[in-house]
Amino acid sequence: MIMLKKKEREKLIFEINITPLTDVMLVLLIIFMVTTPFIIQGNIKINLPSAKAPSEASLNKNIIIAITSDGKMFLNGNSITDDAELLQGIKNEINKTGNTTVIIEGDKMAFHGEMVRAMSIAKEAGAEKLAITTIPDENKKGTSIR
Incomplete structure (x- = not known):
């Protein structure tokens, strides 16, 4: 494990990249929007x-x-x-x-x-x-x- 000095640790910024999560959510949203009309009429x-x-x-x-x-x-x-x-x-x-x-x-x-x-x-x-x-x-x- 690399030991960092106190000043170097304070400079590090921890971020979570949510771009892949956003991409997956948009794809799921589109899939649900396209398939919902078929599901509604198909259940009767x-x-x-x-x-x-x-x-x-x-x-x-x-x-x-x-x-x-x-x-x-x-x-x-x-x-x-x-x-x-x-x-x-x-x-x-x-x-x-x-x-x-x-x-x-x-x-x-x-x-x-x-x-x-x-x-x-x-x-x-x-x-x-x-x-x-x-x-x-x-x-x-x-x-x-x-």
């Missing part, structure tokens, strides 16, 4: 019905109501407990995004009444366009209606 288990005219709607800024087979509703990935909460949530999303298109992702085993109730609440909240998502059925050939 919905078995979509098939149709011969698949939807081509962009899902970026649309308001999405998901209905599971047991009747649970989600608004943009957030659980909804009652009709008033759904109504207020849709109104808030319309005011925030300015988009009046509501997409309903209903499980094919969900009750028809739940879908109609969600559509009715969306219209009451100010939605101008309603859409129901499906998955394309390769066995059925058809033309899309525009």
